[in-house]
Amino acid sequence: MPDRREFLNTLIRGSILAGLGLLSGALIFRTGKEGDCGFDFTCGSCSKSKDCKLPRALESRQMVWQLDPSKCIQCGRCATNCVLTPSAVKCVHVYAMCGYCDLCGGYFKPGTKTLNTAAENQLCPTNALKRKFVEDPFFEYTIDELLCIGCGKCVKGCGAFGNGSLQLQVRHDRCVNCNQCSIARNCPSGAFSRVPAGNPSLLKGMGTETETGKLKSS
Amino acid sequence: MKQKIFVIAALILLLCLILFMTRDLFFSHSENKPNPYEYDLKALKSADTTQSLYTEDRQIHTRLAEIHGVATDAADNIYIAGNGGVEIYSRDGVFLKKFSIKGTARCITVDVKDNIYLGMEDHVEIWNGSGKLITQWTSPGEESIITSIAVTDTWVFLADAGRKVVYRCDLSGKMIDRIGEKDPENKIPGFIVPSPYFDLGIAPDGSLWVVNPGRHEFEKYTFDGRLVSTWGEANMTMEGFCGCCNPSHFAFLHDGSFVTSEKGIERIKIYTSGGKFNSIVALSASFEEGTKGLDLAVDSRDRVIVLDPVKLMVRIFVKKK
Amino acid sequence: MSKQKLVIILLLLLTVQATSVFAVQRFPKPEFETGYIQPETQVPSPRTEILAVMDVVVLLLSLSVISWIVLKKRSRNGVFLMSVFSLIYFGFYREGCICAIGSIQNITLALFDYNYILPLTVIAFFIIPLVFTLFFGRTFCAGVCPFGAMQDMVAFRPQKLGSRLNAILGMVPYIYLGLAVLYAATGTDFIICRYDPFVGIFRFNASFSMFVFAGILLLSGIFIARPYCRFLCPYGVLLNWVSRFSRRHITITPAECIQCRLCEDSCPYDAIDFPVTSRNPESRQVMVRKLMLICTLIPFLIVAGGWTGIRLHETLAGVNGKVKLARQLLDPATLRIQSEPFEITAYKSSGKSQMQVNEEASVMLKRFYTGGWILGGFIGLMFGVVIAGRMLNIWRTDYVPNKGTCLSCTRCVDYCPVKSDLSKVNT
Numbered sequence: 030m031p032d033r034r035e036f037l038n039t040l041i042r043g044s045i046l047a048g049l050g051l052l053s054g055a056l057i058f059r060t061g062k063e064g065d066c067g068f069d070f071t072c073g074s075c076s077k078s079k080d081c082k083l084p085r086a087l088e089s090r091q092m093v094w095q096l097d098p099s100k101c102i103q104c105g106r107c108a109t110n111c112v113l114t115p116s117a118v119k120c121v122h123v124y125a126m127c128g129y130c131d132l133c134g135g136y137f138k139p140g141t142k143t144l145n146t147a148a149e150n151q152l153c154p155t156n157a158l159k160r161k162f163v164e165d166p167f168f169e170y171t172i173d174e175l176l177c178i179g180c181g182k183c184v185k186g187c188g189a190f191g192n193g194s195l196q197l198q199v200r201h202d203r204c205v206n207c208n209q210c211s212i213a214r215n216c217p218s219g220a221f222s223r224v225p226a227g228n229p230s231l232l233k234g235m236g237t238e239t240e241t242g243k244l245k246s247s
Numbered sequence: 248m249k250q251k252i253f254v255i256a257a258l259i260l261l262l263c264l265i266l267f268m269t270r271d272l273f274f275s276h277s278e279n280k281p282n283p284y285e286y287d288l289k290a291l292k293s294a295d296t297t298q299s300l301y302t303e304d305r306q307i308h309t310r311l312a313e314i315h316g317v318a319t320d321a322a323d324n325i326y327i328a329g330n331g332g333v334e335i336y337s338r339d340g341v342f343l344k345k346f347s348i349k350g351t352a353r354c355i356t357v358d359v360k361d362n363i364y365l366g367m368e369d370h371v372e373i374w375n376g377s378g379k380l381i382t383q384w385t386s387p388g389e390e391s392i393i394t395s396i397a398v399t400d401t402w403v404f405l406a407d408a409g410r411k412v413v414y415r416c417d418l419s420g421k422m423i424d425r426i427g428e429k430d431p432e433n434k435i436p437g438f439i440v441p442s443p444y445f446d447l448g449i450a451p452d453g454s455l456w457v458v459n460p461g462r463h464e465f466e467k468y469t470f471d472g473r474l475v476s477t478w479g480e481a482n483m484t485m486e487g488f489c490g491c492c493n494p495s496h497f498a499f500l501h502d503g504s505f506v507t508s509e510k511g512i513e514r515i516k517i518y519t520s521g522g523k524f525n526s527i528v529a530l531s532a533s534f535e536e537g538t539k540g541l542d543l544a545v546d547s548r549d550r551v552i553v554l555d556p557v558k559l560m561v562r563i564f565v566k567k568k
Numbered sequence: 569m570s571k572q573k574l575v576i577i578l579l580l581l582l583t584v585q586a587t588s589v590f591a592v593q594r595f596p597k598p599e600f601e602t603g604y605i606q607p608e609t610q611v612p613s614p615r616t617e618i619l620a621v622m623d624v625v626v627l628l629l630s631l632s633v634i635s636w637i638v639l640k641k642r643s644r645n646g647v648f649l650m651s652v653f654s655l656i657y658f659g660f661y662r663e664g665c666i667c668a669i670g671s672i673q674n675i676t677l678a679l680f681d682y683n684y685i686l687p688l689t690v691i692a693f694f695i696i697p698l699v700f701t702l703f704f705g706r707t708f709c710a711g712v713c714p715f716g717a718m719q720d721m722v723a724f725r726p727q728k729l730g731s732r733l734n735a736i737l738g739m740v741p742y743i744y745l746g747l748a749v750l751y752a753a754t755g756t757d758f759i760i761c762r763y764d765p766f767v768g769i770f771r772f773n774a775s776f777s778m779f780v781f782a783g784i785l786l787l788s789g790i791f792i793a794r795p796y797c798r799f800l801c802p803y804g805v806l807l808n809w810v811s812r813f814s815r816r817h818i819t820i821t822p823a824e825c826i827q828c829r830l831c832e833d834s835c836p837y838d839a840i841d842f843p844v845t846s847r848n849p850e851s852r853q854v855m856v857r858k859l860m861l862i863c864t865l866i867p868f869l870i871v872a873g874g875w876t877g878i879r880l881h882e883t884l885a886g887v888n889g890k891v892k893l894a895r896q897l898l899d900p901a902t903l904r905i906q907s908e909p910f911e912i913t914a915y916k917s918s919g920k921s922q923m924q925v926n927e928e929a930s931v932m933l934k935r936f937y938t939g940g941w942i943l944g945g946f947i948g949l950m951f952g953v954v955i956a957g958r959m960l961n962i963w964r965t966d967y968v969p970n971k972g973t974c975l976s977c978t979r980c981v982d983y984c985p986v987k988s989d990l991s992k993v994n995t
Contacts (some may be wrong), residue, residue, distance in 0.1 A: 038867045042813045045702055053695045056678055056686055091687050104910040105282035115774050124606045128441050129598045132463065132481040132489055134511070139483045142652040151697055154284060166439060166462055171607070180284035189288050190490045190511045201614035205663050205771060207757030208670040218914030219889070223685065230611040254727045257788035261795055264784050265740060268763050272747075273883055282910070441598065542670070 048220045060183070092223035094210040095231045098196035100220035103181035103188075107197055118179035118197055118203040118212065120157070120172050126194035126234035129167035134190025135183035136160055136170060158183050158195075174200065194234065202228050271337065299527040300517075300567055301551060307340040307561040316355035316366075316542050317554040319560055323546040327554065327561055328355035330366055333374070336561070338546060346378025351445070356396040364403070366393030371405065371420065384420035394445045397455070402470060404455060408445035411438045413457055415470060426472040427457060435474050436462065444495035444510070444540065450520070451503050460492035465505065478522030485516070486524040498543040498551075506551050508541035515541065515553060515564070528564050529553070531567070618725035623662060624692045627712070630654060631696065634711040635704040638818050642981045647710050651717035659714030664767040665797050666690055667994065668697045669692065669803040672745070672751035680753040697803075701810045705817040709807065710976035715766050716797050722786050723793035725835030734838050735954055737799040738973075742950040745802035746943040747884075754935050756888040761800060793836035796995060797975065808972040818969060818976045821984045825966035832967070834983040839974040844961050858959055867953035870945045877944020878937060894929030897922055 068208070069161045096118065107118035131144055136158055141150045146160050157176035172195075179197060187195035213221030224231065281522035307325065313430040314329035323338035330351045335343045354366040362381065363374040370386040371393060387407060395406035402423075405414040429437025438445070439461020447457040454475070455468045464479035480487040488494055490511030497507045503520030506528065515535075528551050534541070535557045542554040551564040592734075629649065637646035658664070666674075666687075671694035678686040697708040709716045729737070748760045765782040768774025774782075789795050797804055811817070819833050819841070831840060850858075877884075885891045893911050915925065969980065 038813050039815075042702055042815060045810060045813060049698055049702075053691050054677075056675065056691050057688065069852045087816070091614075091617045091620055091689070092685055100914075100915050100918075102910060103286070104913070105284040106910070107587055108284055109280075112767070112771065112775070112778075121609060123609050125609070128492075130490075132483070134483075134490070137483060142482050142484060142487075144481060152286065162598060165436070167598050167600065167604075169604075169607075182284050182286045185286045185288065198611075201611055202612035204614070206614065206665060207761060207767070208665050208674065209761040211762070214757055214762065217910035218918065225685075226614045226617065229614055232609065232611070235609065235727075250725070250727055253725070253791045257791040257795075258733075260784050260788045261737075261792065261799065264781065265800075267781075271763075272759065272887055439598075517757070 048073050055110050056155075081124035091226040093199070093201055093206050093226045093229050094204060094213060094221055095199050095224040095229055096197055096212075096220045097222065097231045098184075098193075098218070098233050100218045101181065101197055102186070103185040103197075104217055105180050105182075106217070107212050108178045108180040110215045112207060112211050113203065113205065114180040115177070116212070117200055119174045119177045119200045119202075119203075120179065120181070120183055120195050121232060122170060122172055122199040123194045123196060123232050123234045124169075126192045127170065128192050128194070129163060129169060130191060131166045131168055133160070133168065133187070134171060135185075135195045137186075152182055152186055154180060154182065156176070170195075192234075196232055198200070198230065198232060201226075255493070286515050299530070301526070301564040303533070304338055304550065304563045304565040305528070306337050306563070309559055309561065310345070311335055313351070314554060314556050314559060315351065315353045315540060316364075317544045317552055318355045318357045319544045319546045319552060320357040320361050321359055321547075323548070325544070325546075325552060325561060326355055326357055326363065328352035333363065333365070333378075335376070335386055340563075342454075344378070347375070348372070348374070348380075353393060354395050356398055358398040364396045364398060366405070368392060369409070370401075371396065382420070384416075387414060387422065392443050394443055395447045397447055397449045399449055399453070404447055404449070406445045406447045406457065408440045408443040411440045411445075413438075413447060413455075413468070415472075424472055426455075426468050427459075427466070427474075431507040433474065435472075439492070441492045444492060446494070446496045448497060448499055450499050451501055456497075456505075458494055458497060460495065463488040463493055465497075478518075485527070495539065496541060496543045497544045500545055500549050501547075506543050506545060508543050508553070510539040512539070513538050513541065514552065515543070529562075533562075534558075592782050598704045619933055620687070620689045623666075624689055624696070626657060627693065627696055630657075630712050631700045631708060635707045638707050638710055638976045638978055639704055639816055642818075642822065642978060643981055644978045647976075649976050650711035651720055654712045654720075655714050655717040658712070659766070659770045661716065664714060664764070665761075665772040666693055667715070668708070669715070669801060669914060670758065670764070671761055671891045672803055672806070673748055673758040676749050676752040677755060681755055684755075698806060698810050701807050701814060703815045703969065705814045705976050706804075706807050706811045706974065707976045709804070709824040710978070713797075714770070715801070716794060716975065718766055718769070719796060721788070722789045723836050724790050726793035727791050728833070729792065731838070731958075732807075734798075735958060739947075739951065739954065740799050741802055741805045743947055744800055745805045746946050748802050750884065750936075750943050751887065751941045754888060754932065754939060756785050761871040781825075794975065798973070811974075812972045814971060817971050818974065818978060818981070820967055820969060820980045821986045825968075826986060827966070828985060829967075830985060831980045831983040835974075835981065836860065836889060837973065837975055839969045839970045839978060841964065843965050843967060843970050844963055845965055862952070862956045865955065866949065869948035869952040871948070873944035873946070873948025873951070874941045875944065877940035877942070877947075880944075881940030882933070884940050884943075885933050888932050888936070890925070890928045890932050891936075894925050897925060944958065 108116050111117055136152060137144065137150050138152045148156060151158070155176045155178055157173045157178070159171045159173060161171070163169050181197050184195045184197055187193055210221055260555045288501050309327050309329070311327065311329040311332055311334060314327055316328040318326045320326065324343065325336045325338065327334045327336070332345055332347045333352065333355065334345045337343055348365065348367070350367050352365040352367055356364040358364065361376045363376065365374065367370045369389060369391040371384040373381045375381055388410060390409040391407045392409040393405050394408040397404040400419065403416045403418060403420070405416060407414060409473060412428055413426040414422050416422050417428060427435060427438050429435060436459070438457070438459050441461055444460060445458065447455065450456055454505070455465050457468060458464070459466050462479070463481035464477045466477045467475040469475060481489065483489045488507070488509060490509060493509040493511065494507035495510050497505050500506060500517070504525060505518040505520070505522070506515065507518060508515045513531045513534040517525045517528060534555065538555065540556045544552040546552060549566070553562045553564060555562055577810045594965060630653065634647065637643055638652060658667070666689065671690050674686055674690045677684050697712070700708060740753060748758075751759050763781070765778070765785050768778040769782050787797055787825050787831065827843070832842070834840070840957045886895070893915055897915070
């Protein structure tokens with residue numbers, strides 16, 4: 030009697046083990062639709078690596094959360110829904126896109142009459158956006174990430190009146206990389222996605238994005 | 248006994264937890280919370296319309312695929328220039344004729360003799376009313392973008408957004424002078440033209456006005472390039488110009504008032520000849536968001552003729568009665 | 569009036585669509601004359617991948633150590649020290665992510681969504697504890713899982729709940745697991761992470777409700793030991809199944825049980841099976857009748873569960889964003905309220921037609937229909953199995969830990985008066 034039970038146990042144990050092996054194997058080596066690459070682990074020597082839709086076998090499988098500024102509608106939930114306070118989402122300035130305007134739509138409250146750094150003129154609720162005179166008539170705008178709460182107010186202003194050089198981004202020196210980002214869950218426009226940790230930026234206007242908006246893998 | 252009460256209390260807490268999870272998952276609508284950091288642009292764009300003294304009288308739909316400039320001639324005919332052609336309509340919007348051109352006209356001006364000046368990207372072409380190319384001027388340079396032309400009896404003024412300078416040419420197209428280059432000695436700040444919207448015009452009193460869009464200013468120059476005066480203020484109120492480079496276009500009413508158009512917050516406004524805000528012609532509500540290049544013309548009856556490059560039509564605004 | 573409304577809506581649609589095209593640089597870069605150097609936009613990089621590999625190594629090592637402690641050393645102190653380490657490393661240092669419990673969802677999503685790229689570390693975190701459990705019992709729960717470790721430390725006054733209450737509350741993890749798999753498979757949400765009670769503590773930073781959540785669990789955990797592990801944890805379900813077939817498992821006594829009953833009250837998790845020695849009080853006929861009953865009950869419960877699942881599939885689907893959006897668009901109340909929900913604003917700027925949205929929602933709804941059936945059936949099956957387990961009395965003479973529910977905490981070991989060297993003499 031115990032022998033029979035022991036044998037049955039071993040049998041089931043063996044099949045569970047085999048099942049787990051099969052599952053993990055399938056998950057590691059699963060192929061995309063046009064997958065016939067022979068699973069070269071290095072991927073480097075592969076001639077098709079540019080168009081490859083398969084997850085790279087070993088590197089860049091680590092994923093982090095990022096938000097796509099072109100989908101962002103500045104609803105303010107990045108500020109309120111992150112598990113961290115203040116949020117790991119910050120406004121990031123793409124200087125290369127900035128017009129260095131005196132009258133910055135991201136800096137000044139609407140209705141501002143005199144363009145100076147008086148607190149009552151500032152759109153930013155935490156005064157995180159700093160304005161510095163460069164030369165007539167240009168001003169440099171920088172973000173104090175310690176103060177920024179990621180509300181996206183300035184992003185909206187800059188997008189409406191300027192170049193859209195102010196963009197929201199997940200800052201990975203702060204982000205704790207939750208398995209399920211709680212902002213992503215609440216993002217109304219689905220702007221959040223998992224991106225390869227090796228290239229975690231989705232900023233626009235940095236000169237890295239291709240026509241499709243996907244990042245070139247460097 | 249005491250222990251039992253604790254266990255029951257703990258159980259109730261657990262059940263509450265599970266109930267809360269269920270409720271939160273299936274029956275909560277927390278996503279309709281308002282944004283505490285809302286930046287309401289709509290409020291900013293829908294200004295008080297009682298200040299608007301103008302009303303839209305009629306629209307002329309163009310058959311061109313892409314339009315950039317509008318002008319009127321002495322008889323108040325309306326000329327529309329764009330990619331590959333020029334169309335001429337009567338002042339009531341009746342189609343008169345059309346001729347084709349090679350390339351894209353970025354701006355158009357019609358002189359008193361009904362010669363049509365077209366700014367063809369980097370050079371100027373002069374056509375007559377029947378669609379014949381009279382002459383083509385040499386390009387000031389490859390990077391030139393001619394965005395505005397003004398013609399007097401003796402001179403032609405060209406605004407070059409590419410080189411950020413105004414040229415004074417004679418009627419044969421020979422360049423005489425460069426106006427508005429940065430010159431701290433003569434207190435000329437230099438034009439800041441971040442985008443290809445750079446307009447100039449001759450006021451009814453004969454003076455030359457140029458927009459300095461990066462500074463949100465109008466600058467008045469003598470024909471030999473001396474800066475006489477400026478006006479204009481950068482701010483986000485109705486009285487000022489906002490955005491990175493505005494106004495993008497302007498025209499003169501007969502009393503010397505300025506009709507200005509802006510992008511960003513699309514709006515057309517009138518300022519007195521002294522640069523004081525006077526009234527509104529049209530606000531963002533009239534245009535599609537992101538409309539840029541609302542070229543303006545004014546005819547002899549002071550109707551404001553607006554080119555709407557997104558809706559592909561010319562819209563005529565008249566003063567309310 | 570209605571026409572005006574229509575025009576406004578149309579205009580709104582058009583305007584928002586115009587902005588969706590991301591602003592191309594409207595203005596070229598200014599030409600600076602004072603030698604101003606434009607700063608570079610910094611992109612801080614995430615945690616390096618080597619550290620993720622290190623996590624897996626630490627997981628492997630700690631599982632090996634805890635298994636050795638539980639099975640060879642049989643030392644409660646060792647288990648305690650190990651759980652302190654895990655709490656510090658996996659809890660406070662790694663801040664609870666990625667954990668084995670949550671990885672169920674990643675695995676499920678990867679199985680259903682080809683585009684989802686599954687990190688290798690997540691596979692490792694899912695598979696390795698299962699494999700260890702298959703050989704050594706639930707040693708993962710004993711001292712590696714930071715959730716378990718945290719609750720274990722507050723279990724000051726554990727009380728017995730009785731087998732019936734245990735069975736009823738023990739159904740919750742099955743439902744939780746089923747829901748988690750359903751929502752992960754449909755790409756809706758990771759609900760295990762959404763209601764993760766302890767990450768907030770690990771990060772010293774969370775929303776108020778999360779802290780309340782953790783507080784309630786820890787408070788009730790004083791009297792009901794490890795409430796999350798026993799009555800919520802979906803990964804525990806898998807470990808429970810696998811552990812039943814484990815090659816080795818902790819035993820209360822190192823040698824032969826002497827029926828001293830000292831360990832009876834030692835287990836805070838009610839995971840000790842008592843001896844059932846009154847051998848078959850029922851006649852053979854009763855046994856057959858019981859078996860017949862079980863054989864009809866289980867299919868009936870599966871069908872009943874499946875039917876309920878289908879009836880509830882619309883409610884279940886209501887959690888999905890696509891379905892939610894379609895419903896919002898169809899709901900006339902949406903038009904009436906002053907400020908439109910951001911979901912609607914985003915939908916308008918996405919350039920999708922309402923047809924597409926409805927299409928997506930109906931596809932989703934179909935998946936939930938099937939999913940609801942399977943979920944309901946699964947829960948029905950589990951009910952049946954639990955009831956069957958309670959009906960059948962398995963004959964046993966000794967006090968043994970239940971291989972499924974025992975968390976290998978080794979508390980009972982200290983209660984056993986039998987010493988192993990004695991056993992060596994005996995055998």
